[in-house]
Each structure stands twice: as C-alpha cells, then as structure tokens.
Amino acid sequence: MTIAFESLAERLQQTMQKIKGKGKVSEADVKEMAREVRLALLEADVNFKVVKQFVNRVKERAVGQEVMKSLTPGQQVIKVVNEELTALMGSEESKIETASKPPTVIMMVGLQGAGKTTTTAKLANYLRKKKNKTPMLVAADIYRPAAIDQLNTLGKQLDMPVYSEGTDVSPVDIVKRGVEKAKEEHHDTVILDTAGRLHVDENLMDELKEMKASVNPDEILLVVDAMTGQDAVNVSEQFNELLEISGVVLTKLDGDTRGGAALSIRAVTEKPIKFAGMGEKIDQLEPFHPERMASRILGMGDVLSLIEKAQTNVDEEKAKELEAKLRNADLTFDDFLEQIDQVKSMGPLEDLLGMLPGANKMKGMKNMQVDDSQIGKVEAIVRSMTKQEKVEPKIINASRKRRIAKGSGTTVQDVNKLLKQFEDMKKMMKQMTSQMGGKAGKRKGKGGMQFPFMK
Template sequence: MAFEGLAARLQDTLTKIRGKGKVSEQDVKDMMREVRLALLEADVNFKVVKQFIASVKEKALGQEVMKSLTPGQQVIKVVNEELTALMGSEQSKIAVAAKAPTIVMMVGLQGAGKTTTTAKLANHLRKNHNRKPLLVACDIYRPAAIKQLETLGKQLDMPVFSLGDQVSPVEIAKQAVQKAKEEHHDYVILDTAGRLHIDETLMKELSDIKEMVKPDEILLVVDSMTGQDAVNVAESFNEQLDVTGAVLTKLDGDTRGGAAISIKAVTNTPIKFAGMGEKIDQLEPFHPERMASRILGMGDVLSLIEKAQTNVDEEKAKELEKKLRTMDFTFDDFLEQLEQVKSMGPLEDLLGMMPGMNKKGMKDLKVDEHQLVRVEAIVKSMTPLEKRDPAVINGSRRKRIAKGSGTTIQDVNRLLKQFEDMKKMMKQMTGMQAGKGKKRGKGLGGFKLPF
C-alpha cells in the first residue's frame, strides 16, 4: 500500500488521542510533535510540514474542539480535513475541450513512467468515459520509445500516430492533431521526450509543442518514489510550462508518500491521477479526501465500491444471489467469485480500504496470496461432477485431487470442510433473512475462509 510507513506512524499517534474524553493543550502538542516527525520522515516538504502543523494546532486548540463531547475524535477530524486540503481538497478531473479533440501533453523526466502512463490514461478514458483516444509518439530520442508506445497501443487495440524518429516532435504533434480531427478522435495524448535531468533543449522543445498545438491539459508524470526530488521537478516544469496537473506513478510501491502530500501545496498543481501498479488498468483518479482517509486508517469504501462495480459482472452477481438462496452454490461458482475478487487487485490493498483496517488489523488479517493459488489449483483439479457435488469425493478422489494440484490430502480435506461450513452458514443466514424464526446460528463466528 502507498504511504505504508507514514500511515503506520500517524495511525499509532492518533490512536493515543482518539478515545480521550478530555484533551489538554499538552496532549495536542505531543501529538503534533509525532505527526511532524512522521511527515518529515515521509519526505514531505519542510515548509509544507511547518504550515500544516501550525494550521492543525490552531484548529485543534480551538474552543469548538476542546469543549466538544468527543475532543479526541474532533482532533482527528481536524487532522483529516487539513491533510485532505493539503492534497487538493477535492478531485481535479481531466480537461474536456469545448470542441474535440481534447489535447493532452504528457511531460516529465526520463524513467518516471511517461509512456506507460500515456497508454494507461488512454485506457482509462476509453473504459470509464467512453472516449476514443489517439496515442502520439513524440519521443524521437529515447531508443525504443516509439516501439514501446506502439506495443502498448497494440495491446489495447488503440491507434498510435508516429512519423518515425527523423521528423521533429513539433511537426509530429501538429500532424497528429490534424489526423485526430479527420478521424474523429476526441482525445489526442502526446507522449513527449524526457531527459535524465531538466535542460534548456528539452524545455524549448516542450514549449514549442505547446505553442504549436495549444494543449488543453499538460500532465506532469512524476515518480512518487523519488520523494522530495519529485516536488523539485514539478516546480521546474511548472515554472516553464504552466503544468495543469500531475500524475504520480509507483504510488503502490514502498513509497514514503512525501511527493503526493507536497506537490499541490508547493506548486499549486493538482494531482489528477495515481499509478497504483504496473498493469495497464492500474491508473486511478486521485481523490484527496479518500487518500487522506486511507492514510489515517479510516478506510476508502467509495473506491472499494467503484472497484467492485467495474470488475464484478452485475448479471453474474444476481445469479449468484439466487444460487445462495436456493443452496445451489457449487465449486464452479466459488472459483468464479475468486476470479472476480482477484480482478479487483491485491487483497491486501482491498483490505486496506476497509474502515478501521489499520496496520495492526492488517497484520492480524495477513493475506497469503499463495494460499489463494493453492485453493484455485485444488478446485481446478476436480472433475465437473466433483465441483457440482463434493459429496462424491471419496478417499481415492481426494488423493488424485491433491496430486493434480500439487497440494496435500490435508489441504484438500480442509477446503472441502470449509466449503461445507460455508454452505451451512449461508443456509442459516438465508433462513434468518426469510424470517423463519430459526434460532440464530454462530454466523461468521469461528468460521475461516480457506485463505
């Protein structure tokens, strides 16, 4: 998860004050000292930290908080609101031109993930906004940059405009926009060149492209793992180009998170998207309030619901509900559910979106992804009859399934028992919902899923 170290530190600090019925000035000062250290360690800009601490302290020591019935909770509410404001208050959406096509210019240093992000953005626009983007290869200097974009375009079944590496990027951009108008593309995404560091030649070329095509959006792609350096890069690009938004890449990595918290405050450039993994669909709109909530261990239920709506087939969900009610749930259905959950991303990330799932809770519920693979292998080693009717699985069948899945007979036995327990539990729950007045069963108590 993004901000792992920072989240753990802040959550520990806030836990101390959360339940206090009375909060003294000293309590607030002690807490803010811890918060200040946590932010500095996460590589948040020093000036930003200073300003943030002063603002939180002033509001936390206000009459409204100190005299409330739950001052501890109120202090945390102040921290949450200020952290949200620091990252931009509300979601900043991608521009839409009054007259198509909308031109988006992707800029940034080499190695930040610009080309991949260009393809991810195109995929996001098509998948979530029903747009028809044209990808444009304007990086004529980095070996294989054009090829990389073409490969990603092929993967997405999306057109890529290129004039090779012998035509100037300004001319490529100009012709691409003309082509987009002719072919009715509503977005043109320019993948421009980067350098290992900012230099005059690079900035001149980017300024010339900007002058020629007058983009509606200039998105700066920054590697969030570079921390404070990412903020310095954002400042430089912003001075020269008037950047309209930032995209943070590698926010899922072991990042300290300082860039995400500092960029908006230092450059006044909103973060529009965040790269949450290497896959082509792992680009998410950046929601400051949801990110603040996740950092403070308050969960991110809205993002979880959106992930479910995107990845879970509604018709299949209705069908499953019916099967659960009629107790017609088989191992095939179980496998389908497993696939749908996996398509939503790593389970630890999903758990991290649950309210109250702080670092301690995550440790207690440590998800072993390998265990999921074993469960899948066991089910896939069953015959169609065995999946439909596990009661037929005798000793010799169990031996064959264990051998076929590379697991032990004990693993197979455990899964079969848990599957039966799960069906019993569902029967009890559907019985209760039907209002048959059955005695309340154990419900979820003591029941563990096989992963």
C-alpha cells in the same frame, strides 16, 4: 498489506489512536499529537515548509472551540486531521479539462524513467473505458527509439492508433501533424508522449515550450515517480515554473513509498494530482481522490473506491444469484471459482482489503499477504473435481481425494484443507447473510476463517 504511504499511515494511525478515546483533550495532548504528526510527516519526506503549515493549522483548529466544546473531542481532533490532510492533497478530485471543440490535446511531460510512455497508454485506456473517448496517441520522443517502439506496442495491445514519424523528424512537427491527423480521423482526444531527460535542462524545456506553443494543449500533465520522494516535488516545481503544468500524475504509488511527494506537490505547485498509477498493468491508473486517500492514510478505509471497483467488475445478476445461494447455504465450488475470478478482476486482494475501514486493526490482517501460487493451487484442486463433486463435496471420499490431488499436482492434505475451509466459509457466509438487517447474534466457534490463499 501494501497501501500507498504504508509507513506514514501506520505512524499517523498510532498517533490518532492515542487521542481517539479521550473524553477531554487538553492543550498538552494537542501539542504531543502535533509533535508526533510532524515527525511522521518529515519521516515520510514531506516538504519541511508544508509540514510546518499543516501542523500549525491542525494545532490551531484542535485547540479551538469546535474541539474543546465537542462531546467527543478525541474523534473531533481526528476529523480535523482528516480534513486538513484532504485539503493538503487538493480537497477534491480534479478532472481532465476537455476542449470546447475536439480534439482535446493532452501533453505528457516529465523526466526519463518516471513511466511517462506507459502512463500515456494507461491514460488513453482510462479515457476510452471510463469516459467513452476515442484517443489517438502521438509518439514524439525521438531521442529514445525504444519509447516509440514501446508506444506502438502498447497501441497494438489496446487496439488504439499511434501516430509516429520515427526519429529523424522534429518532435514539434510530429505533434502538429499528429493533432491534424486526429482531427481528420475524428478522434476526440490526442495524447502526446514527449521526450524526457535525466534532469531538467534548457534544451528539453525549449523544445517542450515550442510544442506547447504549436498545439496549445488543453492539459499539460507532469508524470513523476512517487518513489523519488522530495526530488519529485523539486521536479514538479521546476516544470511548473517553466511550462505552467495543469496537473500531475504520480506513478508507483503502490510501492513501499513514504508518500511525501503526494502530500507536498499540491501545496508547493498549487497544481492538482489528477491521476495515480497503482500498479504496472495497463488498467492500473486511477483518478486521484484526496478525501479517499486521506481516509486510507488514517485507517478509515476507502469504501467508495471499493464500491466503484465492484460495480465495474462484478456482474450484478450473478451477485444476486450468489446472495440467494449464500442465504440457503447452496454455494458450490463452481460458484467459488466464479467469485475468485471476479475478485481477481478487481485487483490485488490485499489492496481491496486495504480499502476496508479498520482492516489494518483486524486480527491477522495487518501483515496479511495473498499468495498467488496458493490461489493457483486452489483453482487447480477445484478444476480437478467432477461436476458432481463440485456440487456435492460431501461425496469426496479418500479415493476421490487421492485422484483430485494427483490431477491438481497437490497433496491429499491440501485437498482436505480446502474442503474444510469451504465448509467453514459456507457456514460463516450463511450466518452473515442471515444477520444482515437484523440484530447480529454472538459469533460461535473458535477463531476466524482464513481463506486458502492467505498466508
């Protein structure tokens, strides 16, 4: 299961587990925990000064009265670590500043290769879908013609206007005229995709300063690649000194990254992380919630984000219908397909499971991977069934199984496996729904049910 800061999360969770159940926490216990936390953060490429300050704050609080006199000192220490980790990343979500008189001008800056152009389109998509804004994009990277083409392509994909004047015009003039165009066409937001370089240089900064002076942006967002680790922190520091950025967007936070950038940038620049790119798709940009990220790192889950995804992507009426069917064990294969579609719309399944508290400790979940080809196989088998077979799977005999297998390009064994898992799931869901609000009885049967698209 891939989550942001996977290796850091694993190390910290192991450390916290050692201290969690302690009825009494000594100063020696706190020192040992602090040493483990320090090593985990340094391995995650967190800035050395940041690590030192963080560990000192945790130690000071962990040997204080709030822990030593607590009835559950082990859990109180974890609470301290969670609060300090949250504070380190910014305490609370930092939202986009909007202009008192439209349009709000957002200037995207950063080095080449950080994903600035894609992030520009992702941000526009987010603001339109989640905040009911009407953005216009401005292509101001005249040194990389591919960037202009890319932004135009993304604009068409999103059905969103892109202002462009090609590569032979001053980028300062382009952004000025782009903002004027947005005013004329009554767009409430303008997002400027500016040029990047392979490294911070004087020419780049002079041009960006000119742009800033000409359009007076409400936000200057620095786009940095989380996978570059400590380099991302150094870049953020340089851009902030020269441009005074208002916030940071971290890209590739879904990768197998050590996470040091996210934990260091806020402390080093004193500027908030406003968004995080959690995948390559156009809708995979999320507001950065420090408290939720801290919970995920410590294995406490991120139920609020999971609920928000469900509210956005799941049809409430259909969910109520499904609940009634589950209570009566009336689930059909058509319902099953519908649920697969709704869950897929919420994002990768392993990411959703990573938001569940303690999911990493559940049997078989730690290294669980979801195989997309298996999901496709399940869908193919169900779509090869007749209407009656989907409603009454018990009528599927040997000859019907052969027909379904042939029609779906699978084997009879695959069909048998799915039918069994479907029946197991119905039983388990009925048992779970009957226990909701009541006292859970002892679980019957051996082992747990595994979905047909999990490895």
